[in-house]
Structure formats: C-alpha cells, structure tokens
Amino acid sequence: xxxxxxxxxxxxxxxxxxxxxxxxxxxxxxxxxxxxxxxxxxxxxxxxxxxxxxxxxxxxxxxxxxxxxxxxxxxxxxxxxxxxxxxxxxxxxxxxxxxxxxxxxxxxxxxxxxxxxxxxxxxxxxxxxxxxxxxxxxxxxxxxxxxxxxxxxxxxxxxxxxxxxxxxxxxxxxxxxxxxxxxxxxxxxxxxxxxxxxxxxxxxxxxxxxxxxxxxxxxxxxxxxxxxxxxxxxxxxxxxxxxxxxxxxxxxxxxxxxxxxxxxxxxxxxxxxxxxxxxxxxxxxxxxxxxxxxxxxxxxxxxxxxxxxxxxxxxxxxxxxxxxxxxxxxxxxxxxxxxxxxxxxx
Numbered sequence: 335x336x337x338x339x340x341x342x343x344x345x346x347x348x349x350x351x352x353x354x355x356x357x358x359x360x361x362x363x364x365x366x367x368x369x370x371x372x373x374x375x376x377x378x379x380x381x382x383x384x385x386x387x388x389x390x391x392x393x394x395x396x397x398x399x400x401x402x403x404x405x406x407x408x409x410x411x412x413x414x415x416x417x418x419x420x421x422x423x424x425x426x427x428x429x430x431x432x433x434x435x436x437x438x439x440x441x442x443x444x445x446x447x448x449x450x451x452x453x454x455x456x457x458x459x460x461x462x463x464x465x466x467x468x469x470x471x472x473x474x475x476x477x478x479x480x481x482x483x484x485x486x487x488x489x490x491x492x493x494x495x496x497x498x499x500x501x502x503x504x505x506x507x508x509x510x511x512x513x514x515x516x517x518x519x520x521x522x523x524x525x526x527x528x529x530x531x532x533x534x535x536x537x538x539x540x541x542x543x544x545x546x547x548x549x550x551x552x553x554x555x556x557x558x559x560x561x562x563x564x565x566x567x568x569x570x571x572x573x574x575x576x577x578x579x580x581x582x583x584x585x586x587x588x589x590x591x592x593x594x595x596x597x598x599x600x601x602x603x604x605x606x607x608x609x610x611x612x613x614x615x616x617x618x619x620x621x622x623x624x625x626x627x628x629x630x631x632x633x634x635x636x637x638x639x640x641x642x643x644x645x646x647x648x649x650x651x652x653x654x655x656x657x658x659x660x661x662x663x664x665x666x667x668x669x670x671x672x673x674x675x676x677x678x679x680x
Contacts, residue, residue, distance in 0.1 A: 335347060335387065338384075338387060338388060338391060339388075340387075340388045340391035340392045340395070341391055342364065342391070342395050344362055344363065344364050344365075344391060344394065344395075345363050345364065345365060345366060345371075345441075346361075346362075346363040346438075346441065347360065347361070347362045347363070347387075347390070347391070348360065348361045348362075348434070348437075348438065350434045352427075352430040352433075352434075354426065354430070355421070355424065355426040355427040355429070355430040356418075356420065356421025356427055357415065357421075357427050357430040357431055357434070358383075358415070358416040359413060359414065359415045359416065359431060359434060360383075360386055360387055360390040360413065360414050360416075361390070361411065361412075361413045361434065361435070361438065361442055362390040362391050362393070362394035362411060362412055362413075363394060363409070363410070363411040363438075363441055363442050364391075364394040364395045364397065364398040364409065364410040364411065365398040365409045365410050365677055366409040366441060367409060367677050367678075367680040368398075368401065368402060368406070368407055368408055368409050368676075368677060368680040369401075369406070369407040369408040369409050370408060370409060370411075370440055370441055370442065370443050370464075371394065371397070371398075371408070371409040371410050371411025371441060371442045371443070372397065372401060372406075372408040372409065372410070372411060372442075372443040372445070372466070372624065372627075372628055372631070373393065373394060373397035373410060373411045373412040373413075373442075373443075373444075373445070373447075373624070374412065374413075374444065374445040374446050374447030374448075374450065374467075375412075375413040375414070375415060375431065375444045375445070375446070375447055375450050375458075376389070376393070376412070376413070376414045376415070376447040376448045376449055376450070377414075377415045377417055377423060377447075377448070377449030377450055377454075378414060378415070378416070378417060378448060378449055379416075379417050379418065380414070380416050380417075383416065386414050386416050389414050390412055390413070390414045392573070392594075392595045393412035393414070393594055393595065394410050394411050394412040395410060396410070396412075396594050396595055396616070396617045397409075397410035397411060397412055397617075397624070398410025398673070398677060399617045399669070399670065399673035399674075399677075400617035400618070400620070400621050400624055400673075401621075401624060401628065402673045402676035402677050402680075403617065403618050403621065403650060403669065403672065403673050403676065404621040404624060404625050404628075404643070405643070406624065406625065406628045406629075406632075407632065408443070408624075408628050408632075411441070411442040411443070412447075413431070413434075413435070413442070413444055415427075415431060415449075417449070423449075423454070425457050428454055428457040428458050429457060429458075429460065429461050431458055432457070432458040432459065432460060432461025432462045432465075433461045433462070435458065435461070435462045435464050435465070436461055436462035436463075436464065438464070440464055442464065443464050443465070443466055443631055444458065444464065444465055444466070445465065445466045445467035445479065445624075445627045446467045446478070446479060446480075446627075448515070448572070452467060452468070452469065452477055452478050455467050455468055455477075456468060456469070466627040466628065466630050466631035467479055467626075467627040467630070468630075477627070477630065478516065479622070479623030479624070479626050479627050480515075480516030480517045480520055480623065481516075481520050482622040482623050482625065482626035482640070482644060483517045483520075483592055483620055483621075483622045483623035484516075484517045484518075484520035484521040484523075484524060484592070484622070485520075485524065485622050485641075485644055486619060486620060486621055486622025486623075486625075486644045486647045487517070487521055487568070487570075487590065487591065487592045487619055487620055487622070488521055488524040488525060488528075489644070489645060489647055489648050490590055490614050490618070490619035490647050490648055490651050491504075491509065491525070491566055491568065491588070491590045491614075491619075492504060492528075492648065493614075493647075493648035493651050493652050493655075494566070494588045494590045494612055494614050494651065494655070495507055495565065495566065495588065496652075497612065497652060497655045497656075498587055498588050498612040498655075499565060499587065499588075503528070503529065504525060504528040504529050504530040505528070505529030505530070506529065506530075506531060507529075507530050507531070507565045507566065508530070508531045508532075508533065508564040508565045508566070509525055509530045509531070509532055509533070509564060509565065509566040509567075509568055510532075510533040510534070510535075510554065510559045510560075510562045510564045510566070510567050510568065510586065511525075511532060511533070511534045511535070511551075511559075511568045511570055511591075512534075512535050512536075512556060512559045512560065512567075512568070512569045512570060512571050512575075512591070512593075513535075513536060513569065513570035513571030513572075513592075513593065514534060514535075514536040514538070514541045514542065514545050514570070515536075515570065515571070517570050517592040517620075517623075518534075518536070518568075518570035518571070518592065519541075519545065521568065521570060521592065522534060522545055522548075522549050522551065523548075523549065525549075526548075526549035526550065526551070532545075532549055532550070532551035532552070533551060533552045533553075533554050533559060533562055533564060534546065534549075534551045534552070534553060534554065534559075535553070535554040535555055535556045535558070535559040536556065536571075537556055556571070560575060560576075560580055560583070560584065561580075561583045561584060561585060562585065562586070563585045563586075564585070564586050565586065565587055565588060566586060566587070566588045566589075566590055567584065567586035567588065567589045567590075567591070568589075568590055568591035568592070569589070569591035569592075569593040569596050570591050570592040570593055571593055572593060573593050573594050573595030573596055573597075573616075574595060574596070574597070574598040575593070575596055575598075576589070576596055576597050576598060576602050576605075576606065577597075577598035577599065577602055578601075578602070578605065581602060581605045581606060581609060581611075582609070584606075584609065584611060586611065587610075587611065587612065588611070588612045588613075588614070589606065589611055589612070589613045589614065590612075590613075590614035590619055591614075591616070591619070591620075592616075592619075592620045593616060593620075594616055594617070594620065595616065596616045597613075597616075597666060600666070600667075600670075602666075603664035603665065603666030603667060604664045604666075604667070606664065606666075607658070607663070607664035607665070612655065612665070613664070613665050613666060614651055614665070615651075615654065615665055615666050615669035615670075617669070617673070618647065618650055618651055618654065618669055619647060619651060621644075621647060622644045622647065625640060625643050625644055626640055626644075629643070654668050654669050654672070
C-alpha cells in the first residue's frame with residue numbers, strides 16, 4: 335500500500351471482510367486535521383483489490399481537498415465496497431458496512447456515493463451514528479446530496495463560461511454531459527432551463543432516451559462524448575477520463591463536471607492548460623453535495639445557509655481561473671496548493 339502512487343501520507347486505511355454477508359471493503363482516511371474524515375461510500379465492481387485500493391486512496395485525498403476548499407471543518411475520507419455477482423447488495427451487507435464504519439469511532443463519516451442510495455444509508459445508520467445524507471436529519475428535502483452537487487456544478491459551469499467565453503448567459507451554449515445518474519440528470523435539467531443545448535451519454539440507453547425527450551438533448555456514445563465539438567464538456571460519471579491519450583482529442587473549450595478525480599495524473603492538468611482548455615478542478619466545482627451532507631451532520635445550518643455556501647463555489651473557481659491566467663499555470667496545480675495550505679494551517 336505504501337508504494338501505491340495514490341498513497342499520500344494517509345492517516346489510516348482499513349481493509350475489512352465479513353464472510354457472512356460477503357462484504358469486502360476499504361475505508362481510507364486521508365486527513366483529520368480539519369475534522370473527522372468525511373466522504374461517501376462507493377459500491378462498485380472493481381477488477382481487482384489493487385484497483386479498489388487506488389480508488390479509495392485517490393477519492394479520500396480528493397475529499398480532504400474538497401472539504402478544505404469548501405471551508406468545512408471536516409477532513410477527508412472515503413469508502414469503497416467491492417461488489418461481485420456472488421454477493422449482491424443486501425441489508426446484511428449494508429449492516430456489516432455500518433459496523434465497519436462504527437468501528438472507526440467517528441474518524442470517518444460516510445454518506446451516499448456512486449452505487450449507494452439514501453435507503454442504503456438508512457440501513458447503514460441502524461449500526462452506526464456516523465452517517466449523513468439521511469431523510470431524518472436532512473435540513474432540506476430527503477437528504478439526497480445529488481441535487482446540491484448538481485447546483486454547484488451548474489453555477490460553476492456558468493462561471494467558467496463567463497470567464498472563458500465572455501458569455502453571461504447559457505442560451506445557445508453547447509454542453510456535453512457524460513453520465514446521467516443522480517447528479518448528471520439534475521444538471522441537465524438546470525442547464526436546459528437556462529437555454530443550453532445539450533448532448534448526453536450514459537451506459538443505460540433508456541436513461542439517455544428519457545433525458546433526450548425531457549430536455550430536448552441529442553444522444554451521444556459514452557466513449558465518444560468526450561470528443562464532441564462543444565463549448566463545455568461536463569464529465570459526471572467515473573474519474574480518470576483525461577490522460578495523455580484522450581486530452582489531444584478534446585475539442586471543448588471548458589471542462590467542468592461532477593465526476594471525482596477526472597485527471598488520471600497530476601501531469602494531465604498541465605496538458606489541458608497547454609491545450610488552452612479551462613479546467614474547473616473537480617473537487618472545487620462538485621462540492622455542493624458534501625456542503626449539504628456535511629452541514630447536515632455538523633448541525634446548526636438552514637436550507638438558506640447551505641445554499642448560500644454552495645453559491646460561493648463560482649467565486650472560488652473564478653479566483654483559481656484568474657490566478658491560472660495571470661501565472662500561466664494549470665488550474666489543477668493552483669487548487670491543489672490552496673487546498674494543501676488550508677489543511678496544513680488547520
């Protein structure tokens with residue numbers, strides 16, 4: 335583990351197996367300098383335990399940076415559950431995961447992520463209090479963070495369009511959305527209502543048809559949408575989609591989406607910068623969800639105060655964009671420096 339390129343002085347990495355339920359999981363806590371490590375749980379079919387470990391390490395560090403840049407008194411953590419056909423998601427498996435979270439005694443706070451639902455977290459919460467994103471504790475709606483994440487991404491896209499294209503509105507701006515899950519679907523609704531022209535892709539054809547019908551979007555293929563000739567490319571599926579092979583084929587002027595860890599390596603931020611593509615650092619633009627569930631867990635927030643915090647995301651992005659242009663440096667490098675400073679000074 336210590337030789338894994340994604341290992342970054344993580345404080346704690348826990349591997350767990352529960353034979354009865356079939357649970358195989360990894361919880362990675364990157365930093366608790368600002369508070370308990372907070373981040374969702376991803377249920378995914380990984381090709382190997384090594385791939386799952388890398389994902390947990392990358393995601394947990396991203397949560398440290400995300401929570402710091404969002405101004406939350408929380409550190410960074412993430413859990414991944416390795417799914418397989420022999421052990422589908424079940425109440426017994428979710429309860430076992432809850433006991434795993436509870437065993438960390440508050441060092442890690444879990445919530446929804448890819449493959450997890452609000453109802454899943456309700457089962458987890460029967461075993462541990464260290465859960466957020468729940469209807470009974472939600473400040474607004476049902477505790478689902480996806481609409482809040484989508485709002486932050488939408489506002490971030492508008493800020494990027496203003497900065498890069500000099501456009502104060504979205505009417506006629508072309509946006510390609512890859513991934514139409516909870517966040518991607520909500521994002522399409524916000525963009526369509528603002529007059530944007532959408533191109534969409536997902537691995538589920540029925541979902542694509544639904545979005546095309548509801549929002550007058552054009553369908554594309556999941557592996558081809560990254561290379562559409564559009565103003566904005568918005569990855570809202572899985573990460574590591576931009577690397578030395580894909581970046582030369584990108585035709586968008588802006589990349590701004592909800593997916594975590596969009597860059598395969600740190601060098602890919604420099605590649606995008608050299609290509610003249612304005613990249614909105616993922617953990618800055620997609621912080622709306624963790625702002626919502628984080629404040630829910632910490633207490634003392636209102637729906638209005640949470641929305642006000644989310645609406646500050648464009649300000650942070652514009653500051654990063656301006657520094658990038660003034661210093662001729664990648665936005666990803668500038669965001670990383672700011673996040674590390676906030677963590678170190680906590």
